[in-house]
Amino acid sequence: MRRTVLERFPAGDPRGHWPAEAFAHDRRNEGLAAEVVMDLESDAFLVVVTHPVPERVG
Numbered sequence: 001m002r003r004t005v006l007e008r009f010p011a012g013d014p015r016g017h018w019p020a021e022a023f024a025h026d027r028r029n030e031g032l033a034a035e036v037v038m039d040l041e042s043d044a045f046l047v048v049v050t051h052p053v054p055e056r057v058g
Contacts, residue, residue: 002051006034009045020045 006027009020020036024047027034032049039046 003048004051005046005048006032007047008039008042009047011038011043011045017045020047023047 024034024036034049037046
């Protein structure tokens, strides 16, 4: 599986993870399987979508 980051939100935001959740919700309403994950190294909430990686033939 491969992930694409759609947006980053600082974890120190006074509203916490809610902006990331709202952004992900809007993307899900558009038909994307968006989810929020925490990136501890950058101290940020990431909105990501997961893509299957096709198997290599040969």
